[in-house]
Amino acid sequence: MRFALAWSSLRRHATRTILATLGVAVAAAMLLDMVMMSTGMRESFRELLLSRGFQLRLAPKGTLPFDTDATIENTSGIITLLRTNPQIITISPVLGGTIQVAIGDRIVTSAALGIDPAVQGDYELLSGKNPIADDAIVGNDDFLRAAGARIGDTLTVSSGYDPQLRTFAGSRRLVLTGRVRFLYGATNQLATAMRLATLQQMSGAERADDASLFMVKVRDESQVEPMRLWIEKQIPAVSAISTATALAQVDQRLSYFRQLAVILGSVSLFVGFLLVTTLVTVSVNERIGEIIVMRALGVSRAHIVQQVVLEAVALMLVGSIAGLGLGLATAHYLNTILSSFPGLPSAIDFFLFQPKSAWSALGLLALSGIAAGVYPSFRAASLPIATTLRQEAIA
Amino acid sequence: MSTVEEIEHGHEVRRETPSNAVVEARNLARDYKFGDDNVHALRGVSFDVGEQDYIAIVGPSGCGKSTLLNMLGVIDAPTSGTVRIRGHDVGSMRDREATSFRLHNIGFVFQRFYLMPTLSALENIELPMSEAGKKKAERVERARELLTYVGLSHRERHRPSQLSGGEQQRVAIARALANKPAILLADEPTGELDAKTGAEVIALFERLNADGTTIIVVTHDEDLAQAAHRRIHMRDGLIVDG
Numbered sequence: 001m002r003f004a005l006a007w008s009s010l011r012r013h014a015t016r017t018i019l020a021t022l023g024v025a026v027a028a029a030m031l032l033d034m035v036m037m038s039t040g041m042r043e044s045f046r047e048l049l050l051s052r053g054f055q056l057r058l059a060p061k062g063t064l065p066f067d068t069d070a071t072i073e074n075t076s077g078i079i080t081l082l083r084t085n086p087q088i089i090t091i092s093p094v095l096g097g098t099i100q101v102a103i104g105d106r107i108v109t110s111a112a113l114g115i116d117p118a119v120q121g122d123y124e125l126l127s128g129k130n131p132i133a134d135d136a137i138v139g140n141d142d143f144l145r146a147a148g149a150r151i152g153d154t155l156t157v158s159s160g161y162d163p164q165l166r167t168f169a170g171s172r173r174l175v176l177t178g179r180v181r182f183l184y185g186a187t188n189q190l191a192t193a194m195r196l197a198t199l200q201q202m203s204g205a206e207r208a209d210d211a212s213l214f215m216v217k218v219r220d221e222s223q224v225e226p227m228r229l230w231i232e233k234q235i236p237a238v239s240a241i242s243t244a245t246a247l248a249q250v251d252q253r254l255s256y257f258r259q260l261a262v263i264l265g266s267v268s269l270f271v272g273f274l275l276v277t278t279l280v281t282v283s284v285n286e287r288i289g290e291i292i293v294m295r296a297l298g299v300s301r302a303h304i305v306q307q308v309v310l311e312a313v314a315l316m317l318v319g320s321i322a323g324l325g326l327g328l329a330t331a332h333y334l335n336t337i338l339s340s341f342p343g344l345p346s347a348i349d350f351f352l353f354q355p356k357s358a359w360s361a362l363g364l365l366a367l368s369g370i371a372a373g374v375y376p377s378f379r380a381a382s383l384p385i386a387t388t389l390r391q392e393a394i395a
Numbered sequence: 396m397s398t399v400e401e402i403e404h405g406h407e408v409r410r411e412t413p414s415n416a417v418v419e420a421r422n423l424a425r426d427y428k429f430g431d432d433n434v435h436a437l438r439g440v441s442f443d444v445g446e447q448d449y450i451a452i453v454g455p456s457g458c459g460k461s462t463l464l465n466m467l468g469v470i471d472a473p474t475s476g477t478v479r480i481r482g483h484d485v486g487s488m489r490d491r492e493a494t495s496f497r498l499h500n501i502g503f504v505f506q507r508f509y510l511m512p513t514l515s516a517l518e519n520i521e522l523p524m525s526e527a528g529k530k531k532a533e534r535v536e537r538a539r540e541l542l543t544y545v546g547l548s549h550r551e552r553h554r555p556s557q558l559s560g561g562e563q564q565r566v567a568i569a570r571a572l573a574n575k576p577a578i579l580l581a582d583e584p585t586g587e588l589d590a591k592t593g594a595e596v597i598a599l600f601e602r603l604n605a606d607g608t609t610i611i612v613v614t615h616d617e618d619l620a621q622a623a624h625r626r627i628h629m630r631d632g633l634i635v636d637g
Contacts (some may be wrong), residue, residue, distance in 0.1 A: 385470040
């Protein structure tokens, strides 16, 4: 009966209830977006880092992976040293660079990665073959589109451009063997990959034994931290970054995002709370006569409180469920805009939907609904019956 | 019959009370504070109500009729004196106990009906039974029985806004009877009705009383007062006759 009364009370002023529900939905959508944003980028980054199972990344000292064109020298020596450690099962060196591809009378410039195709963790092969041969190259869809190239085409590829001399350090004819998707590539970025030795050779003598990054798989997860310390001790020129430390550094850099998310989320929650409190208080004030008659008939204070709180919670929950859909739609739209930020991997999501986030937002809103019902319900339940009846009769 | 001694109007009186008294009121007083003033709404009222009594409390506005009714209905407590209903001292009950007592022992009828506007006639009658924890089937059966009793079985799905004033008051009377109360209290039950529908309500009260319901009404309606078996006249917070 209390459910029926609460529901019928909300239906009595349908337009007002719908407008309030929409207000709650907007607040709920914003809260959900903020919860998704506060955890989404970090979680997305974590998934990206762990996607190929490499637990350690070796970058030039003082930099983060993906941050720089700085290089590590003596790649072959480092690989030899790392292979002496039985805990290390896979070493994937990567050299970053830029290539120019001559297409008729125009030049297409693209990012290029020199990799070991047998152990690489930078791309997914969509069609064709890995660049196993020295004269093979693979590219992403943006590159293939810009170059007007297809699998099997032979391309004239140059690297190590010197703007003063207007010359290239190296130039080769490479066969396009595959179409790939780069895991860490930015949106609309033209990108290719070839064997590490091929790119080193094309980049000139000074980069003949360079790498930008090493990705390392360790046999035993518990050995990641000891291995990180061992590598930093053995190779002073590199920073060994584990997934945990990378995430800690990302966390540090994203702290402003999280603070913003917490502040905006709290404001949304408070706005939703005020909206529901106001509406339910107005509703209670309009029904004082009915409420006091219920008390006179023998309805307990606890049941009056329950009925009013039920109204507040129902309003908050219906608004929250509508807000969930609205929040997901706005998050998707905002994610599309933010993911095209220059220099950021397109696979990074600013707003990552996680059921836990949705439940957290819904839980907070339900609690806020209960809190929103507290004041009007206690006001309704604590009205003195005889006095209020007399006032109602006079009114 | 039993005999009680008490002070009334400053004099010691002996009064015989029926041993089957449903209500025993003794020296009831109720003061209200209005700013610095102390208003004496009731100034020592004593009377008894027996089983199947039908009593009308009459008097000018402000004489304390509604205050007295509120105390009999356990929605207000006396400043001094006692009210016993079926042997329970209701004046000293705490809110939870008083609420439960009202639910099971008191039926209220108000001048303005006060039906829940979003519930049907049947659901309005179910409300006190739901509060008393009765099962849905039992509630519906009892509510239909009461609607038939008040002559509105054809209106059970109607909302209050779809009923006339007289019909609404009859639904309110059925609601007051839902939990089979010890007494039915009515505050100006014909005050909002025209003469014809007022007469229907008066006839319904007579039938209810004939069927065993103890009724106390507060009224300015001379016809309703005349229909009661006993009239208590009040003036300035005191019983002057009855």
